[in-house]
Amino acid sequence: MTGRFAGLNVLVAGAGVSGRSAAEALLAVGAAVTVSDASADRLAALASLQAQGAELVAGLSEPPEDTELVVTSPGWRPDAPLLAAAAAAGVEVIGEVELAWRLDQEKAESPAASMGRRAAPATWLAVTGTNGKTTTVSMLESILRAAEVDVVACGNVGLPVVDAVRAGHQVLAVELSSFQLHWSDSVAAYAAVVLNLADDHLDWHGSLVAYGDAKARVYSGNSVAVANADDAWSTRLSAAAATDARRVSFTLSAPQEGQLGVEDASLVDRAFGDRVVLASVADVHPAGPHNVANALAAAALARAYGVEPGAVADGLRAYQPGAHRSVAVAEAAGVSYVDDSKATNPHAADAALRAHQRVVWIAGGLLKGAEVDELIAANADRLDAVVLIGRDRDRFAAALARHAPDVPVREVTAGDDAGMLQAVRSASEFARPGSVVLLAPAAASMDMFTDYAHRGRAFADAVRAVVADSPAASTHGG
Known part of the structure; x- marks a missing residue:
């Protein structure tokens, strides 16, 4: 077995959903995997991985001496003793999303290493922000499916990104939290959006500025960077991003050139077309300005990928809101x-x-x-x-x-x-x-x-x- 992970000694920190998926993916590409978690019950649930060669160790406060990489669950803070010890020892710490990106890029480098039915990396369309992430990613998935694109929503929405990569989908609609972005150094989505930014997770990041800095990582390496023209933080983070991406924005007002917006009760595209009507505001459900904004963001990412206007309306009509959202x-x-x-x-x-x-x-x-x-x-x-x-x-x-x-x-x-x-x-x-x-x-x-x-x-x-x-x-x- 070849590839950058073959034979690598990797510690997976956290035995939750993303930790399990990371461990399975690493074992599949020939890594030597140790999984640690403070919960003996969570580790016991991974007993089947032992048969595949994984070592399960409860409550590690520092990585084993031969560790070459740590893959952490997203909620673990950088000052967690195990992660701090790894950093002090010069061991790289990444998250499950970063692992998924690296595994996906290996498909281009070595088709024989492909773990799914496709040999080429997926196109990543990424969504972050304080609110509306899951709704936007789900709307995006629905629009792309209406366009008959092989797509899956993944990331913070539920399905671990590494599982989506291994399945070999053509497009990934990726919801990214600030925690996931903090642990992602090289992820470069084809198109991305920061929906908005407001006080949240300040106990984890320490300040709104640090929280914004984590969110801004989503703009790294884009071909198309989408911003919310009605949100000062989104606009600021997009403008400050060091990227050669095409910059597009959306607004609940009538769109200017380079924007998607609302005109005559319709979603109108002046970024990827000349006043192209994409859908009616009535196609957006649940109703409300915030969901119209989410629909515009999803439409912007879909249009960046090349979706035709009719699929936007069809996808929004077909979209089913998630539980516990209005x-x-x-x-x-x-x-x-x-x-x-x-x-x-x-x-x-x-x-x-x-x-x-x-x-x-x-x-x-x-x-x-x-x-x-x-x-x-x-x-x-x-x-x-x-x-x-x-x-x-x-x-x-x-x-x-x-x-x-x-x-x-x-x-x-x-x-x-x-x-x-x-x-x-x-x-x-x-x-x-x-x-x-x-x-x-x-x-x-x-x-x-x-x-x-x-x-x-x-x-x-x-x-x-x-x-x-x-x-x-x-x-x-x-």
């Missing part, structure tokens, strides 16, 4: 209940709140260093009431007292599903016909729940329990 759960006595548990930071919650006129807002969780004053001040006039959950609810309460002192607030101290049931009951008591009970927490979920999906399911279960006896109740699938 999902209608039920309606009872004129009150709608909407699950936007994916709104895990203030920027996402702002978009969710702006989609409704009258809201009973369920908010709270782990803020991860973000502030909520601006969010609350901007949406105070649409709040009928607020129900607070989670560890950082006192910070929400203080901001509400400053910027929305007349809005009723109730705090829920119970945790997990019981706390969510109490929150929904309280919200339903505040709600009046025409209002929306909205779960858009503006914070992470891990203080009360396994993840945002668990939080969303708990909300949906609680809603159905609360409205079950209402004669006017109707529930929605999902």
Whole structure:
């Protein structure tokens, strides 16, 4: 077996989903693989890899002496003892996405090393930003499929990129988090976009500037760099990128030359065509300005790849929104209940709140260093009431007292599903016909729940329990 990884001693740090995929890919190309994780249970789940030659070692704080490369799970911080020790020893540390890129490029260097059905590297179309990444990547996948392109959405959306590379797809629609980009040194997507930037993950990166620097890596080596003309950070990061890429942007206003935008209720392309109508705004769902922006970003990447206009409209119509993103759960006595548990930071919650006129807002969780004053001040006039959950609810309460002192607030101290049931009951008591009970927490979920999906399911279960006896109740699938 040949190739740069054959015989290489590689330590995989983390035995989660991406760690397992990285280990499997490395074993397949002849690397000598050790996997370490603090959780014995996660390591035990990889027992089948031992039969393929992997060594499983719990709780390493420094790499084995012969380690030549470390592949880390994306959430591991650079100051984690194992990674810090590797860096101090001069051992390169990369992430699973960077590993996927290097394996993909090996196809061009040595067709015999191809692990999939294609000998050429895939075309990477990359999406990052604080909010809208998964929606945009999924819209992009749908548009490309409408154009009969062999594509798969991968990365932070769920499927590890290394698995997508090994499958041999023609195009990868890659969602990249700031963590994944931090550990990626040579990834050079054909086209990429930073959708937006707002306070998030500051506990990991240390500052908004450092967070932005990580996001800006997506513009490295592009042929086409796409920016959000309505977002100052996206525009700034694109302009500052050291790249010879063609620069394109999108806007919710009428597009100028070199832009995609909105004109006469249509998505219009003046970057890859002369005022070409791509789709109707009505083709974008769920409705709302933020999703129109996501659709424009997806269309820009698809058009950069060469997709014809008709596929954009077909793909947007075919797109199915993911769970916990503005999902209608039920309606009872004129009150709608909407699950936007994916709104895990203030920027996402702002978009969710702006989609409704009258809201009973369920908010709270782990803020991860973000502030909520601006969010609350901007949406105070649409709040009928607020129900607070989670560890950082006192910070929400203080901001509400400053910027929305007349809005009723109730705090829920119970945790997990019981706390969510109490929150929904309280919200339903505040709600009046025409209002929306909205779960858009503006914070992470891990203080009360396994993840945002668990939080969303708990909300949906609680809603159905609360409205079950209402004669006017109707529930929605999902």
